[in-house]
Amino acid sequence: MDRRKYLKTLAVGSLGASALIACEPGTKETPKAPASFTIDRTKEELIREAKLVSETFFDEHEMKTISILTDIIIPKDGTSGSATDAKVPDFIEFIVKDMPRHQTPMRGGLKWLDIHCLKRFNADFASCSSSQQIEMVDNIAYPEKAKPELQQGVAFFNLMRDLTACGFFHQ
Amino acid sequence: MPDFQIKKTAKDYDVCIVGSGAGGGMAAYVLANAGIKVVLLEAGPLYDPAKNVTQLKWPWESPRRGASTPLRHFGDFDAAYGGWELDGEPYTHKDGTKFDWFRSRMLGGRTNHWGRISLRFGPKDFKRRSIDGLGDDWPISYEDVAPYYDKIDQLIGVFGSKENLPNDPDSIFLPPPKPRLHELFIKEAGGKLNIPVIPSRLSILTKPINKDRGACFYCSQCNRGCTVYGDFSSSSVLVKPALNTGNVDVIPNAMAREVITDTQGKATGISFVNKDDMQEYTVNAKVVMLAASACESARLLLNSKSSLFPNGLGNSSGVVGKYLHDSTGASMGGILPKLIGRKRYNEDGVGGMHVYTPWWLDNKKLDFARGYHIEYYGGMGMPGYGFGFGMQGTNGKYPGRDGTQKEAGGYGASLKDDYRYFYGATFGMSGRGEAIAREDNYCEIDPTTVDKFGIPVLRFHYKWSDQEVKQAKHMKETFAEIIDTMGGVVTWGKSSAENDYGLEAPGRIIHEVGTTRMGSDPKKSVVNKFNQAHDCKNLFVVDGGPFVSQADKNPTWTILALSMRASEFIIDELKKQNI
Ligand SMILES: Cc1cc2nc3c(=O)[nH]c(=O)nc-3n(C[C@H](O)[C@H](O)[C@H](O)COP(=O)(O)OP(=O)(O)OC[C@H]3O[C@@H](n4cnc5c(N)ncnc54)[C@H](O)[C@@H]3O)c2cc1C
Numbered sequence: 001m002d003r004r005k006y007l008k009t010l011a012v013g014s015l016g017a018s019a020l021i022a023c024e025p026g027t028k029e030t031p032k033a034p035a036s037f038t039i040d041r042t043k044e045e046l047i048r049e050a051k052l053v054s055e056t057f058f059d060e061h062e063m064k065t066i067s068i069l070t071d072i073i074i075p076k077d078g079t080s081g082s083a084t085d086a087k088v089p090d091f092i093e094f095i096v097k098d099m100p101r102h103q104t105p106m107r108g109g110l111k112w113l114d115i116h117c118l119k120r121f122n123a124d125f126a127s128c129s130s131s132q133q134i135e136m137v138d139n140i141a142y143p144e145k146a147k148p149e150l151q152q153g154v155a156f157f158n159l160m161r162d163l164t165a166c167g168f169f170h171q
Numbered sequence: 172m173p174d175f176q177i178k179k180t181a182k183d184y185d186v187c188i189v190g191s192g193a194g195g196g197m198a199a200y201v202l203a204n205a206g207i208k209v210v211l212l213e214a215g216p217l218y219d220p221a222k223n224v225t226q227l228k229w230p231w232e233s234p235r236r237g238a239s240t241p242l243r244h245f246g247d248f249d250a251a252y253g254g255w256e257l258d259g260e261p262y263t264h265k266d267g268t269k270f271d272w273f274r275s276r277m278l279g280g281r282t283n284h285w286g287r288i289s290l291r292f293g294p295k296d297f298k299r300r301s302i303d304g305l306g307d308d309w310p311i312s313y314e315d316v317a318p319y320y321d322k323i324d325q326l327i328g329v330f331g332s333k334e335n336l337p338n339d340p341d342s343i344f345l346p347p348p349k350p351r352l353h354e355l356f357i358k359e360a361g362g363k364l365n366i367p368v369i370p371s372r373l374s375i376l377t378k379p380i381n382k383d384r385g386a387c388f389y390c391s392q393c394n395r396g397c398t399v400y401g402d403f404s405s406s407s408v409l410v411k412p413a414l415n416t417g418n419v420d421v422i423p424n425a426m427a428r429e430v431i432t433d434t435q436g437k438a439t440g441i442s443f444v445n446k447d448d449m450q451e452y453t454v455n456a457k458v459v460m461l462a463a464s465a466c467e468s469a470r471l472l473l474n475s476k477s478s479l480f481p482n483g484l485g486n487s488s489g490v491v492g493k494y495l496h497d498s499t500g501a502s503m504g505g506i507l508p509k510l511i512g513r514k515r516y517n518e519d520g521v522g523g524m525h526v527y528t529p530w531w532l533d534n535k536k537l538d539f540a541r542g543y544h545i546e547y548y549g550g551m552g553m554p555g556y557g558f559g560f561g562m563q564g565t566n567g568k569y570p571g572r573d574g575t576q577k578e579a580g581g582y583g584a585s586l587k588d589d590y591r592y593f594y595g596a597t598f599g600m601s602g603r604g605e606a607i608a609r610e611d612n613y614c615e616i617d618p619t620t621v622d623k624f625g626i627p628v629l630r631f632h633y634k635w636s637d638q639e640v641k642q643a644k645h646m647k648e649t650f651a652e653i654i655d656t657m658g659g660v661v662t663w664g665k666s667s668a669e670n671d672y673g674l675e676a677p678g679r680i681i682h683e684v685g686t687t688r689m690g691s692d693p694k695k696s697v698v699n700k701f702n703q704a705h706d707c708k709n710l711f712v713v714d715g716g717p718f719v720s721q722a723d724k725n726p727t728w729t730i731l732a733l734s735m736r737a738s739e740f741i742i743d744e745l746k747k748q749n750i
C-alpha cells in the first residue's frame with residue numbers, strides 16, 4: 001500500500017465529523033472540517049456548516065470594498081472598535097453564503113457602486129480618495145433625500161447598513 | 172439486492188408509545204412509574220438540554236448570529252431539530268389551500284422549544300356547542316380533567332397568579348415573576364381600556380419543586396432548552412425520569428410506518444424503519460399509544476390499512492384527519508418613544524412574557540364566536556440576527572440624544588450611537604384565538620406522494636371562515652388601541668380586509684389539533700372519552716388529535732392532562748385484563 005495514501009486516509013478518519021462529511025454525495029472535494037462549534041449541532045448541521053466554510057463567495061476586490069464600507073458605517077468610537085475590528089466583513093462573507101438571497105443584491109450592489117464611481121471619479125469605489133468615497137456614500141445613505149436615479153444605490157446601502165450593524169453588535 | 176427482511180425486536184412490551192413529545196412523554200412517565208414495560212419509539216435522535224447546549228451561548232458562537240437555517244427554522248440557538256419543512260419528508264396541499272406544518276424530530280418533540288404557556292381549558296371550553304351552537308361539545312367536562320390538571324401542575328410546575336376568572340381556571344401556582352418595564356406600560360394601558368393584563372402562566376420553576384430540577388435563574392432563553400431543567404420539556408422532565416425507572420426502552424431514529432393489527436382487529440404492535448440502518452423492524456406490545464402529534468398520528472392511522480380496516484385503522488367513522496384546526500393568530504408591534512434612550516439593566520426574566528391577557532369579552536355582543544388571548548413581548552433582549560435592521564425607518568422619526576431630528580438612515584459615529592439609543596424601545600403583541608373545528612378542514616393521505624421512507628404523506632385542505640377573519644380584525648383593532656393608549660407608535664402589523672387583517676395561515680400558530688376527535692358516538696368520532704379508539708380497544712391516541720375544540724388557550728397543558736388520564740385508564744384496564 002502506498003504509504004502517502006495510507007496517511008491521507010488516517011488523517012480523514014481521525015477528523016471525526018469531517019469523515020462523515022467526506023461521504024456526502026455530490027461533494028467533489030472534502031470540505032475543510034468545520035470550525036469547532038461551541039453550540040449544539042446535529043450531524044446534518046455539521047455537514048452543512050462544513051460545506052459553507054469550504055466555499056468562497058466574494059473576490060478580493062469585493063472584500064476590500066466591503067471592508068471600507070463597513071468601517072464608514074460603523075467606525076471606532078469611545079466605546080468600541082470599528083466594524084473591521086469586529087471582523088464584520090468575514091460575517092458578511094459568511095452570511096451571503098448561508099443566505100443566498102443576499103448574493104445578487106450584494107454582488108450587484110457592489111458593482112453598481114464601482115460603475116457609478118468610475119463614471120464620476122474615474123476610479124472604482126475602493127480606489128477613490130476617502131473624501132470621494134464619503135461624497136458617494138452621502139448620496140445613497142439617506143433614503144428620503146436621495147435622488148430618484150440613485151435608488152438602487154440606496155437599496156444596496158440599506159442592506160450594507162443592516163448587515164454591518166447586525167454583524168457588529170454581536171461581536 | 173440488499174438484505175430486505177423485517178426484523179422483530181427481541182422483547183415484547185406491555186405498551187408501545189409512538190412519539191416522545193408532550194403526549195408520549197407523559198404516557199411513558201405515568202406507565203413506567205406504575206411498573207409497566209414500555210417501548211418508546213421516537214423518529215428523531217436523543218436530546219438532553221443539559222448535553223445538547225445552546226443556552227447562554229453568545230451570539231457570535233453562531234456564525235450566522237442565531238439566524239434560522241433550513242435545519243433550524245427558529246434560529247441557530249433554538250432547540251428544535253426540524254421546522255416547517257423536513258428534508259425528504261414532504262407534505263402537500265389540496266385545492267390551493269394553505270397549511271403550514273411544524274415538525275420537530277427529537278426526543279421530547281416540540282416541547283423542547285415551545286413557549287411554556289401552560290393554560291388550563293375552562294369549563295366553557297369543553298361545552299362550546301351548548302353555548303354557541305357551533306362545532307361539538309366534548310364528551311367530558313372540566314371536572315373530569317381538573318384532577319389531572321392539579322397533578323401536572325404539581326409534577327411539572329407552573330407559575331401564575333390566582334385570579335378566580337370564570338373560564339381561565341387557576342392552576343396550583345408557583346410565584347410569578349414581576350412585569351418588565353414595557354409590560355408595565357401595557358398593563359397600565361389595559362387598565363384604562365378594561366382589558367385585563369395579568370401575570371402569565373408558564374411552566375417554568377420560579378422555585379425548586381424537586382431535587383432533579385434546578386430553579387430558573389432568569390436567562391430568558393427557554394426556547395434553547397434549559398441545562399438545569401428549570402422549564403418543562405418532555406425530554407428532561409418526563410422521559411428522563413421514566414428511563415430511570417428501568418421500565419422504558421427508547422428507540423431513537425425509529426420512524427413508525429404502521430400500526431399492525433391481527434385478524435381480530437386488535438393492535439399487536441408497530442412497524443417502523445430505523446433511520447440509522449434503514450432496515451425495517453416490528454415491535455410487539457399489548458397496547459399501542461399514538462403520540463406522534465395530531466397530524467402524524469392521523470397519518471399513521473390512515474396508513475394502517477388492512478382488510479378489516481380498509482379506510483385505515485380506527486377510521487370506520489371516516490373522520491380521521493377531519494376537524495383539523497389550529498389557533499388563529501395576528502400580531503402588531505410598535506415603538507414606545509418614552510423608552511428611547513432608556514437606562515440599561517438586566518430585565519431578562521424567564522423565557523417568555525411575564526404578563527398576558529386572557530379572553531375578556533362576551534361573544535354574544537360581538538360579530539364572531541370564540542375568543543383569543545394576547546401574548547406580549549419586547550424590551551432589551553439579546554441581539555440576534557436581524558438586530559438593527561431597518562434603522563432608516565426609525566432614526567429619522569424621533570429626536571436623537573441631543574434633541575434634534577436627524578435625516579433618516581446615515582452612517583458613522585452618530586448612526587452607531589442610534590443602535591444603542593433605540594435599543595429596548597420596541598414591543599409587540601400577538602393574539603391567539605379559537606377557530607371553529609370544521610369537517611372540511613382536514614388532512615388526508617396524498618394518493619401519489621411518498622416520503623423518503625416510502626410512507627405515503629399527508630395532504631392538507633384548510634380554509635379559514637369569516638368567523639376567524641372577523642376575530643383577526645378585532646385583534647388588530649384591540650392591538651392598535653392598546654399601543655395608542657400606551658403612547659406608542661405602530662411600526663408593523665397594520666392590515667386590512669385585503670389580507671384578512673393579517674390572519675396567519677393555518678398551521679402557523681402550531682396548535683394543530685382535532686384530527687382524531689373524541690366523542691361518545693363511534694360514527695362521529697375516533698376515540699372515546701379515555702382517548703381509546705372506538706374501533707380498536709387496545710389503541711389510544713394521546714396527542715392533540717382527540718381535541719374536539721381548541722379553546723382560546725394553548726393546547727399543551729390539556730394534552731398532558733388527557734395523556735395522564737388515558738395512561739391511568741390503561742393501567743386500570745391492564746390490571747382488569749380488559750385490554
Ligand atoms: C415554537 C413553538 C412554541 C409553542 N408554544 C406553545 C405554548 O407556549 N403553549 C402550548 O401549550 N403549546 C405550545 N406549542 C405547541 C406544543 O409544542 C405542542 O402542542 C406539543 O408539543 C404537542 O405535543 P405532542 O405530543 O402532540 O407532539 P410533539 O411534541 O410534536 O411530539 C411528537 C413526537 O413524535 C415524533 N414522531 C412523529 N412522527 C413519528 C413517527 N412516525 N414515528 C415515531 N415518532 C414520530 C416526533 O419526532 C416528536 O418527537 C408550541 C410549539 C412550537 C413549535
Ligand code: SF4
Pocket residue numbers: 226375376386387388389390391392393394396397398399400401402520521522
Ligand atoms: S429562563 Fe429560566 S427556565 Fe428558562 S432557560 Fe433560562 S434559566 Fe432555564
